[in-house]
Amino acid sequence: EELMQPLQATYTVTCPDPFVGECESKNIGWRVRRTKELVGREVVTSKHKHYKNNEWDRGHLIPDASVDCDCESKAVTYTYLNCALQHSGLNRYNKKPWTRLEEYERKLAKSTSGEVKVIVDVLFESLSVSMCDGCPTIPSAFRKTIIAEGDTLIYEFPNLDVGAKDFSQFRIQ
Numbered sequence: 001e002e003l004m005q006p007l008q009a010t011y012t013v014t015c016p017d018p019f020v021g022e023c024e025s026k027n028i029g030w031r032v033r034r035t036k037e038l039v040g041r042e043v044v045t046s047k048h049k050h051y052k053n054n055e056w057d058r059g060h061l062i063p064d065a066s067v068d069c070d071c072e073s074k075a076v077t078y079t080y081l082n083c084a085l086q087h088s089g090l091n092r093y094n095k096k097p098w099t100r101l102e103e104y105e106r107k108l109a110k111s112t113s114g115e116v117k118v119i120v121d122v123l124f125e126s127l128s129v130s131m132c133d134g135c136p137t138i139p140s141a142f143r144k145t146i147i148a149e150g151d152t153l154i155y156e157f158p159n160l161d162v163g164a165k166d167f168s169q170f171r172i173q
Contacts, residue, residue, distance in 0.1 A: 023071030059086025089161020
């Protein structure tokens, strides 16, 4: 809560095929108050205003497309407990490496008989700074560990505009 950003998220890719239903992402909306419902108490997180008119996206740590078996599962991912200040040049749209790695996780889940587990670490170095007094701290990097069929793949992305680089360039193990 001191950083107003999540530190880690862990999930299993449960629905590699996108849910086809009437719950569009744009209709769900981001939820600030959902923290009490999900955690049992209020949690200090970033808010809508921290993502306006700047280069920071609400980067899903648990991507809705990997767990959206139904509208409720999808809606749970639209909380500020599940997003971090992620540079738009890393995350936005399907041409960016973070989004491509999320697609890869789902392809992997379709092609394996076992579970695909994912751990996302939000990293903060000593140079990580708060956006302003009383605002969230900007993460320095994101590490994603994918565990499937006894293999462990680890990727680390700087929280920068990385252009259209392939996600494989960020593999560290």
